[in-house]
Amino acid sequence: xxxxxxxxxxxxxxxxxxxxxxxxxxxxxxxxxxxxxxxxxxxxxxxxxxxxxxxxxxxxxxxxxxxxxxxxxxxxxxxxxxxxxxxxxxxxxxxxxxxxxxxxxxxxxxxxxxxxxxxxxxxxxxxxxxxxxxxxxxxxxxxxxxxxxxxxxxxxxxxxxxxxxxxxxxxxxxxxxxxxxxxxxxxxxxxxxxxxxxxxxxxxxxxxxxxxxxxxxxxxxxxxxxxxxxxxxxxxxxxxxxxxxxxxxxxxxxxxxxxxxxxxxxxxxxxxxxxxxxxxxxxxxxxxxxxxxxxxxxxxxxxxxxxxxxxxxxxxxxxxxxxxxxxxxxxxxxxxxxxxxxxxxxxxxxxxxxxxxxxxxxxxxxxxxxxxxxxxxxxxxxxxxxxxxxxxxxxxxxxxxxxxxxxxxxxxxxxxxxxxxxxxxxxxxxxxxxxxxxxxxxx
Numbered sequence: 001x002x003x004x005x006x007x008x009x010x011x012x013x014x015x016x017x018x019x020x021x022x023x024x025x026x027x028x029x030x031x032x033x034x035x036x037x038x039x040x041x042x043x044x045x046x047x048x049x050x051x052x053x054x055x056x057x058x059x060x061x062x063x064x065x066x067x068x069x070x071x072x073x074x075x076x077x078x079x080x081x082x083x084x085x086x087x088x089x090x091x092x093x094x095x096x097x098x099x100x101x102x103x104x105x106x107x108x109x110x111x112x113x114x115x116x117x118x119x120x121x122x123x124x125x126x127x128x129x130x131x132x133x134x135x136x137x138x139x140x141x142x143x144x145x146x147x148x149x150x151x152x153x154x155x156x157x158x159x160x161x162x163x164x165x166x167x168x169x170x171x172x173x174x175x176x177x178x179x180x181x182x183x184x185x186x187x188x189x190x191x192x193x194x195x196x197x198x199x200x201x202x203x204x205x206x207x208x209x210x211x212x213x214x215x216x217x218x219x220x221x222x223x224x225x226x227x228x229x230x231x232x233x234x235x236x237x238x239x240x241x242x243x244x245x246x247x248x249x250x251x252x253x254x255x256x257x258x259x260x261x262x263x264x265x266x267x268x269x270x271x272x273x274x275x276x277x278x279x280x281x282x283x284x285x286x287x288x289x290x291x292x293x294x295x296x297x298x299x300x301x302x303x304x305x306x307x308x309x310x311x312x313x314x315x316x317x318x319x320x321x322x323x324x325x326x327x328x329x330x331x332x333x334x335x336x337x338x339x340x341x342x343x344x345x346x347x348x349x350x351x352x353x354x355x356x357x358x359x360x361x362x363x364x365x366x367x368x369x370x371x372x373x374x375x376x377x378x379x380x381x382x383x384x385x386x387x388x389x390x391x392x393x394x395x396x397x398x399x400x401x402x403x404x405x406x407x408x409x410x411x412x413x414x415x416x417x418x419x420x421x422x423x424x425x426x427x428x429x430x431x432x433x434x435x436x437x438x439x440x441x442x443x
Contacts, residue, residue: 005275005297008344010372012272014297020268023295027188027321028092028118036122039115040069044105051116054103056418057084057427061100065119077127078134080120085159085430086152088128088198089181090423091121092190097317099423128197133204138165140207143440146171146225146232148216151179152422153412154235155202156429157436162207164437169229170208173215176264179237180413181422183260186288187268188295222385226407231436234395234403234410235429238379238420244280248338251345255279255289255374262292274372277301278347280335281376282312287319289374290327301327302368306334306352307359330368334361344371381414391416401432409436 003011015023031039043065051061059080067076080087096102096117104113127134143166147154150172158168176182181195203210214220216236225232241254265271273296279286282305290301303322305312309331312319319329333349351364381393389396389404394416401409411417411428418424 003297005299008275008371010272010274013269014273015269017269020296024188024191024268024292026191027186028121030125031115031118031122036068036073036119039119040065042106043069043114046105050103050105051100051114054099056099056421056424057087057090057430059083059087059100059120061116064123065114065116068119068123073123073126074130074132074134076119076123080124081127081134083430084423084426085156085202086181086198086422086426087120088124089152089190089195090426091117091124092194093181093185094421094423095315095317098315128201131201133201135159135163135205137163137205137207140167141165141440143167143231144169144229145436145440146229148172148225148232148234149179149236149412149414150174150177150199150210150212151235151237151412151425152181153237153415153425153429153432154179154233155199156426157233157235157409157411157433158208158429159202159205160430160433161436162205164433166207166437166440168208170210171214171216171220171225172210172212173218173236173239175212177210177212183263184256184285185263186259186292187263188292216385217383222387222405222408230407230440232408233401233429233432233436234408234414235412235425237413239382240380241375242378242380244335244338244375244377246335246337248340248345251338251340252280252373252375255281255285255376256379258289258374259285259292262296268296271296273298274344274370275299276344276368276370277372277374278368278370279303279374279376280347281305281374281378282307282314282331283376283378284314284318286374286376287314287322287327289376291322291325293372293374294325294327298372302330303327304330304333304335304347304349304368306332307354308332330366333366334359336361336365338373344369345373346370347373379413400435401428402435407439 045062064076064079100116101113107113147170277293279290293301337348350361395410409432412425
């Protein structure tokens with residue numbers, strides 16, 4: 001039964017059942033074979049390609065595009081996946097407009113880059129749809145490695161280690177592997193259970209066991225893992241969230257919880273959403289929460305950020321996507337209080353401006369009515385084992401991914417050394433695996 005879009009409060013079923021499929025359809029539909037050929041033909045195949053330099057996982061972009069152009073997309077997929085085993089998801093969620101496509105010479109010359117992300121998806125999707133796994137394991141080394149966290153960093157590390165002949169056990173705190181790819185991105189970016197299919201495809205390499213519902217500190221320690229394995233890789237991501245410290249903060253919910261619930265819902269019509277939704281924050285998570293609230297039938301959804309819109313962590317592309325979906329962006333406003341009233345909630349914000357390089361709250365305030373309030377003001381590492389050095393709220397690692405603890409490496413969002421991006425996490429997991437392999441083999 002459909003609930004009116006204009007009914008106050010937080011309710012499921014605000015849209016007719018048939019509208020959910022349309023609302024959450026693939027935001028960037030795949031290229032056809034003909035479209036891929038046309039897109040590939042636009043590449044200049046630069047000798048010193050800036051797109052490759054801009055890719056955190058060092059994919060040889062001109063090579064894989066040439067392979068598509070010459071009619072060998074399976075070879076293109078292998079080129080991609082040899083550097084980024086999660087190239088399918090990265091093709092969907094990478095901020096290509098600021099990475100490879102942003103560096104494309106056609107972007108500089110014409111404002112229209114080669115569609116690198118779409119071409120990467122074209123190649124990897126064809127290979128995965130065929131059920132082909134292009135890599136085989138090396139002879140077994142009789143060495144074993146524990147990987148904590150089944151997100152992009154952990155899975156990339158596990159796959160590379162398995163390919164090199166080691167036995168790997170992945171320990172994950174959730175009930176399904178995939179990390180943020182499974183629980184933390186907007187459903188319209190990877191619909192149809194793609195995240196789970198990619199994990200299943202990745203595990204075809206063999207030699208990887210996944211132990212779910214196992215949390216570091218609750219079910220075991222690093223010392224316990226080292227007693228059973230020859231090395232440990234920590235890729236557990238950022239488990240905590242920054243909390244609001246204002247009166248009434250208990251009325252707000254972390255946006256990550258909303259997104260995770262939506263991603264795991266079997267029927268989107270059962271996901272409750274407010275008539276008026278306010279999201280406090282300015283990053284990708286804020287955009288994903290606000291856009292999906294609108295897609296679920298919220299009458300209004302507002303992103304309120306304490307600094308200017310130009311300073312929002314979410315890319316200009318994501319901001320534009322939010323606004324095209326009817327999300328209002330309110331910059332230069334910092335929350336000061338949340339009050340409950342007969343009609344729901346009222347969030348009070350203080351106007352802000354930058355003075356002498358510092359953000360200052362002004363006396364001017366604004367108030368926004370809300371039925372549902374989400375916070376997206378950053379995530380935190382959470383409890384960590386003793387003996388690790390924490391810098392800037394993350395596990396400190398060197399260029400090879402080594403921590404200060406013997407036989408322990410780390411990578412991904414929980415570690416220093418890169419932006420909180422899927423592609424960066426994959427690259428760190430891959431590189432740490434290579435260093436673990438060299439260490440285990442005495443190189």
